[in-house]
Amino acid sequence: MKLMNKNMDYIKKEKNIQKVIRTEILFAPLLVIFPFIVGIIFIYEWYNRGFLLGDPSFDIELILGLIIIFGNILFDVPFIKSLIELSRKKEKI
């Protein structure tokens, strides 16, 4: 069991904590904002071509748009919180 847990550990970068934070901050806007844009495009497609024209074949776009947006929010919130926490740790170090 202990061996398995060790395998699940992340590869450490003991000397370059700043580099780690930079990597995260660099990708954070893309990881957080892009899913929202994609979700909104799906919902826009449903609204523009499905809802306004009364075509139910676009309902799947609405469902997918909502799944993408809420699915991402679920993980974005703790991710951003952890990022803020990490920045504080870095300041303390």
Next chain:
Amino acid sequence: MNKVKKKLENTKKKIKNTKNKINSIDFDAHWYRRVFHAFGACFLFYYLLPDLDWINLLKFWIPPIIVIFAISLEILRLKGKISSNHFFGLRMYEKDRVGSYVFFAVGILILLMLPWQPISIPCILCACLGDPIIGEIRGRYGKKNSIILGFLICMLFFVVIWYNVDIRLTILVAIIGGLGAIIGETKKLWWLDDDFMIQILPAVLLIIIWFIAPHLGLNLPPDQIINAGRMPW
């Protein structure tokens, strides 16, 4: 002499404290991996791209090129030409093995190339959203609960995509797809990652159903359920 010893001890303590703080990065890499997974759902945008010749050509070539690039990076990393330090969020077991992100990308590529959207969309959702949710439930409430709740969540993805067909087929697809996803996620193999299995195993099972269902008198949904987008101009 005593002063020097005390100073040395203090310095050692400080180094130890700093190391402990740096080791607490684990939690952060954890959420980074989760967000990366969820981000994968954006690949469904592929289906929204307009149905034009030049876009279809790009749709055919760009995803394999991205995957080949990822595989090349992994080969260089495993050969030691690129340090693992450049790959943020890798786990220890991935140090001498192909990284999960490559399996994830190959799985998504295979599914995007499938001609049946009702099969590939829920399988992609299982990998992108189901997998991190199951991981979180496992960490908080144990393995048993993660299997039960994970199965229900994956079932839900199949139900929402197959909602407009015969209810018997919806139930069959949801159960088989959910089971395939949860088995793919929980069966850990060193050489084949769960990020690959969680999407490909249910897809294989659904392809079998896809060919059997018409013989049982069950009507299938259309191959393409997402309407291709239009050019804004």
